[in-house]
Amino acid sequence: MIQVFNVVKMYDGSNPVLDNISLEISKGEFVFLTGPSGAGKTTILKILFGWESFETGQVLVQGINVGKLTHRNVYTLRRSMGFVFQDYKLLPNKTVFENVSFAQEVIGHDQKKIRFKTWEALKNVGLTPKKDAYPAYLSGGEQQRIAIARAMVNSPAIILADEPTGNLDPDIAIEILKLFEELNQKGSTIIFATHSQEIMKAGNHRVINLNRGKVVSS
Amino acid sequence: MQTLISGYRTTLSNILSNKQTFLLSVATITIAISILGLFLLLFFNLNGLLSSWNREEQVIVYLDDDISSSQKENLEDIFSNNQQVESTIEVSRETAWAEFQSNVSDNLKPLLSLEFNPLPASYKIRFRSSDNRLSHIREFSKILETQQGVESIEYGEEWISRFEKFMVFSKIFLFAIGGLLSLGLILIISNTIRLSIYSRQDEIELMLLIGATPRFVKIPFLLEGMIQGLAGSVLALFIIGGVHYYLKSKFQSSIDAMGMDFQFIAEPFLFGLIGLSVLVGFMASYISTFQFLYLLNKK
Incomplete structure (x- = not known):
């Protein structure tokens, strides 16, 4: 499903953020991507998403050679994925419902389908009672649930989560992890970047450990 | 089609959330197109005056x-x-x-x-x-x-060639004025649109992250630029029309003796002014969105 071969990524031209990294993730797998700050977790997720370029190596996602994509066709890759960010990246001037439906509007679904799928996604994350609220009036856990609903609403094959529990209390973080596990059980491949030992212990999934841009253990 | 409908909605919401910048941009276009239109009005009437003289030739x-x-x-x-x-x-x-x-x-x-x-x-x-x-x-x-x-x-060979040279000069002058004003407008509108883009930077980045095509991102801004151009040119035509009406009501009796009539800008040129203004709005928006997406994709 996801294959990364000998990828090197540098920001300043001298110190590699990713240093000849290789890894493989199978379809339907749930993987924790861990390591200290600056290990390259976010960078590798951004590369898988086609948001960052890389110097050498090859990245294949569902058979798509990510390095060959241009800004004109990278959307084809992104539409098969969902991304959840640590800072949620919600639009403050849109309601919960609008934030989730926005992900379908940008890919051109019709309004009827958008309404139906948004409602389903909000039901899955338990946010239907707050569908008309604005993100600023919700807790961190609720905001992250909106982000998860937005990531899952287009039924992506892969969901990338970059420290999705980083800003949340431990109890809420476990709840969020459970939501990802439910999505995994429904067939989505999950790559969950975290440095929380509690989350990894609670999850009991494969762990890819990064340090200074290298895979330490997998 | 869905992209266009969504584009229209986003354009309207962009305009409403940046009303002041939008109105400022429309006012600038109105002034520039009015200047061009007034020169055109002058050209038409000079042309009419000289033509009536040369009819006597x-x-x-x-x-x-x-x-x-x-x-x-x-x-x-x-x-x-x-x-x-x-x-x-x-x-x-x-x-x-x-x-x-x-x-x-x-x-x-x-x-x-x-x-x-x-x-x-x-x-x-x-x-x-x-x-x-x-x-x-x-x-x-x-x-x-x-x-x-x-x-x-x-x-009257001399008169004819002078007349012809004057008309050629007037046309070159009009093209030069039109070109310079268009260039100025492109710079102004592109900056207005750039402000609009940067005020929605997070939203645009998110759109691209969740699979929007570059076209989907560009359409609302292109529409905004074109609407600015259209609104500005229509307002300018009202101003030019007002000036024409004032001059006609004030001075028509004085030029009646010369068998002349205060002419308004011919229809094809009116549509030309609107078209130019819309095109300028489109080009300015295109430049801004192109630059923004280019910088974003260079990461």
């Missing part, structure tokens, strides 16, 4: 004193076979002398003491109005010059 064919009747008939045939000739008046030597005597100025009065008539007979030829009237007069005069029995031709 006629060709005078002076005849040799010993012209034969067959040569005269040949000339009259040439006049009558020419579709552009409106009227021909024959002026005999005697009539010319009598007219001269009655209209002579003081400094030419000594000529009245001549014991012979020095003036030649002539034909005064008037031409119908047409787009190529002046060039036709010039060509026709060249033909007449070669005819036997013709002493000389007078048709």
Whole structure:
């Protein structure tokens, strides 16, 4: 499903953020991507998403050679994925419902389908009672649930989560992890970047450990 | 289709959330297009004035004193076979002398003491109005010059060429003004759109992250630029119309005597102004969105 071969990524031209990294993730797998700050977790997720370029190596996602994509066709890759960010990246001037439906509007679904799928996604994350609220009036856990609903609403094959529990209390973080596990059980491949030992212990999934841009253990 | 509908909605919400910048941009376009339109209005009316003067332009064919009747008939045939000739008046030597005597100025009065008539007979030829009237007069005069029995031709060559040069100069001036104003507008609108883009930077980045095509991102901004152009040009046309109405109501009676009418800008040029303004709005938005997406993709 996801294959990364000998990828090197540098920001300043001298110190590699990713240093000849290789890894493989199978379809339907749930993987924790861990390591200290600056290990390259976010960078590798951004590369898988086609948001960052890389110097050498090859990245294949569902058979798509990510390095060959241009800004004109990278959307084809992104539409098969969902991304959840640590800072949620919600639009403050849109309601919960609008934030989730926005992900379908940008890919051109019709309004009827958008309404139906948004409602389903909000039901899955338990946010239907707050569908008309604005993100600023919700807790961190609720905001992250909106982000998860937005990531899952287009039924992506892969969901990338970059420290999705980083800003949340431990109890809420476990709840969020459970939501990802439910999505995994429904067939989505999950790559969950975290440095929380509690989350990894609670999850009991494969762990890819990064340090200074290298895979330490997998 | 869905992309367009969504684009319209986003455009409206962009405009509403950046009302002040939008209105400022529309006001700038209105001023620039008004300036261009007023120059165009001036050009049209000058053109009309000069055209009415050049309608008075006629060709005078002076005849040799010993012209034969067959040569005269040949000339009259040439006049009558020419579709552009409106009227021909024959002026005999005697009539010319009598007219001269009655209209002579003081400094030419000594000529009245001549014991012979020095003036030649002539034909005064008037031409119908047409787009190529002046060039036709010039060509026709060249033909007449070669005819036997013709002493000389007078048709205001200098006036015609000056008029033509003036019109060419006016057109170049209009194009230059139009070009400079368009360039200025592109810079202003592109900056306005850039402000609009940066105010929505997070949203645009998110759109791209969740799979929006570059076209989906661009459409609302392109529409915004085009709407600015359209609104600005329509307002400018109202201003130009108002100026025209004021001038006409104030000065029409003064120019009636010249057989002239205050003209408004011809319809194709009106649509041209609107089209130019919309195109400028589109280009400015295109430049801004292109630059923004280019910088984003360079990461």
